[in-house]
Amino acid sequence: MVKHTKPKGFYDEFLRKAPEGGPEAKTTHYCPGCGHGTVHKLIAEAVEDMNIKDRTIFLSPVGCSVFAYYYMDTGNIQCAHGRAPAVGTGVCRSREDAIVISYQGDGDLAGIGTAEIVHAANRGENMAVFFVNNAIYGMTGGQLAPTTLIGQTTATTPFGRLEEREGKPIHMAEVINALEGPVFVERTTVSSAAGVMKTRKAVRKALLNQVERRGFSFVEILSPCPVGWKMTSMQSRAWMKESLEKVYEVKQFRNNESGTGISGRMPVYDDKSLVELLVPETVAEAVNSSGLDSELRVKIAGFGGQGVLSAGTLLANAAIADGLEATWLPSYGAEMRGGTANASVVVSGKPVGSPVVSTPTALLAMNAPSLSSFENDVAAGGLIIVNSSLVQQQVKRDDVKVIYAPVSAIASEAGFLKGANIVMLALYLLDAEAPSLDALKKVLPRLIKKNELVELNLRLIQKAEEFYRNYV
Numbered sequence: 116m117v118k119h120t121k122p123k124g125f126y127d128e129f130l131r132k133a134p135e136g137g138p139e140a141k142t143t144h145y146c147p148g149c150g151h152g153t154v155h156k157l158i159a160e161a162v163e164d165m166n167i168k169d170r171t172i173f174l175s176p177v178g179c180s181v182f183a184y185y186y187m188d189t190g191n192i193q194c195a196h197g198r199a200p201a202v203g204t205g206v207c208r209s210r211e212d213a214i215v216i217s218y219q220g221d222g223d224l225a226g227i228g229t230a231e232i233v234h235a236a237n238r239g240e241n242m243a244v245f246f247v248n249n250a251i252y253g254m255t256g257g258q259l260a261p262t263t264l265i266g267q268t269t270a271t272t273p274f275g276r277l278e279e280r281e282g283k284p285i286h287m288a289e290v291i292n293a294l295e296g297p298v299f300v301e302r303t304t305v306s307s308a309a310g311v312m313k314t315r316k317a318v319r320k321a322l323l324n325q326v327e328r329r330g331f332s333f334v335e336i337l338s339p340c341p342v343g344w345k346m347t348s349m350q351s352r353a354w355m356k357e358s359l360e361k362v363y364e365v366k367q368f369r370n371n372e373s374g375t376g377i378s379g380r381m382p383v384y385d386d387k388s389l390v391e392l393l394v395p396e397t398v399a400e401a402v403n404s405s406g407l408d409s410e411l412r413v414k415i416a417g418f419g420g421q422g423v424l425s426a427g428t429l430l431a432n433a434a435i436a437d438g439l440e441a442t443w444l445p446s447y448g449a450e451m452r453g454g455t456a457n458a459s460v461v462v463s464g465k466p467v468g469s470p471v472v473s474t475p476t477a478l479l480a481m482n483a484p485s486l487s488s489f490e491n492d493v494a495a496g497g498l499i500i501v502n503s504s505l506v507q508q509q510v511k512r513d514d515v516k517v518i519y520a521p522v523s524a525i526a527s528e529a530g531f532l533k534g535a536n537i538v539m540l541a542l543y544l545l546d547a548e549a550p551s552l553d554a555l556k557k558v559l560p561r562l563i564k565k566n567e568l569v570e571l572n573l574r575l576i577q578k579a580e581e582f583y584r585n586y587v
């Protein structure tokens with residue numbers, strides 16, 4: 116007797132998130148006879164049997180399998196259309212032990228995401244790609260895909276695909292096999308039990324390559340979409356054998372047992388050599404000794420031209436010079452001058468998880484709109500420094516520390532109005548736990564090449580120190 120059980124790599128229930136104020140959560144499912152379910156099951160079983168569930172990151176695409184994260188009891192990331200190989204590149208390069216699975220349809224991988232898959236394959240990224248080719252855009256109602264067969268009718272080719280009009284179907288396994296990067300390339304089918312067993316083997320091989328850090332594996336799986344093809348389940352299986360598998364040869368293209376993934380080949384830099392590379396003159400003193408346990412999240416905001424982005428760069432570099440971790444994330448409007456701009460800087464004693472600053476521990480507001488925009492976001496107990504030369508309004512919060520400093524006037528009196536950003540940054544560093552003002556002084560000559568500008572900025576820092584001493 117054959118007993119079918121649900122693999123442990125799956126959740127017990129496939130509950131879709133309930134819409135706010137809408138009906139209760141309900142179970143999600145694919146159409147009857149859809150190949151996605153079969154492929155999901157093969158992956159979930161393999162993940163469980165290979166004991167890799169806890170370090171597997173499953174990347175779901177845009178397409179019918181967008182909800183794979185409701186099935187897979189693994190780490191999950193839902194990626195923008197076609198971009199899973201780019202997301203996977205980030206994941207496998209930042210997590211050496213991660214088993215990265217990029218699961219993609221033909222519209223996703225062979226249409227909108229062609230560039231991402233080709234370059235990830237060419238680089239030999241450490242990931243397993245399962246490419247579910249059903250020759251159609253299933254999710255959006257059965258439109259032509261790059262893999263649609265000549266003569267195949269779809270919602271957008273009601274009289275069939277024409278070579279003269281839509282070109283020939285793209286053979287992705289062959290395209291990927293033309294590159295040197297991949298270690299394993301195979302095309303399989305789930306049109307029959309034998310095909311499913313071969314697919315099972317290929318899925319496991321691709322995942323084993325991940326476990327053994329061999330590199331990029333690509334499995335193209337021919338898969339039925341009875342609904343999109345307007346066929347019954349049985350008809351769709353017959354059509355796959357008669358037509359789809361005639362055009363797309365089911366075979367193993369490459370199996371390089373001795374391959375190494377890119378992260379196996381990449382030189383590894385320790386923290387010290389990275390600091391040396393970035394801030395050579397300070398490395399001797401670069402010690403992560405500030406004992407910075409908390410994460411400092413700084414938002415520097417103003418209008419374009421006030422130097423908020425460069426103040427952010429300087430802050431991040433000062434942090435690195437002090438042996439800390441830092442990220443810098445700029446944001447600016449389309450207009451380069453006069454529009455709004457802000458820099459998010461995260462400074463930490465540990466690697467930074469996200470460069471996004473949504474609850475700043477400090478807001479450096481160079482103009483009035485910046486204060487209005489971000490005042491309420493500042494974390495309780497945080498700091499707001501207001502450029503009182505340009506901002507007339509008072510801070511309404513009573514749970515944050517506020518410094519009103521006429522940074523534009525200070526800079527202007529010192530003969531360099533454009534340096535208001537440096538005055539602001541220096542004030543922040545004087546008040547902050549880290550990084551040190553000395554670190555800023557050290558990185559200035561490296562980032563500002565002109566000697567006279569460095570001198571000017573050092574003078575502004577001195578002015579900021581005088582102001583701060585009198586203020587506190």
Ligand SMILES: Cc1ncc(C[n+]2csc(CCOP(=O)(O)OP(=O)(O)O)c2C)c(N)n1
Nearest residue numbers: 177178179196220221222223251252253254
């Ligand atoms: C940027 C963007 N462009 C287009 C769409 C519309 N869209 C959603 S799914 C899809 C195609 C999915 O087809 P495929 O990758 O073959 O997956 P299937 O649904 O057949 O499994 C498209 C074009 C989108 N969601 N986002």
Ligand code: SF4
Nearest residue numbers: 145146149179253340
């Ligand atoms: S439309 Fe096609 S690919 Fe999408 S769930 Fe239904 S059968 Fe599967």
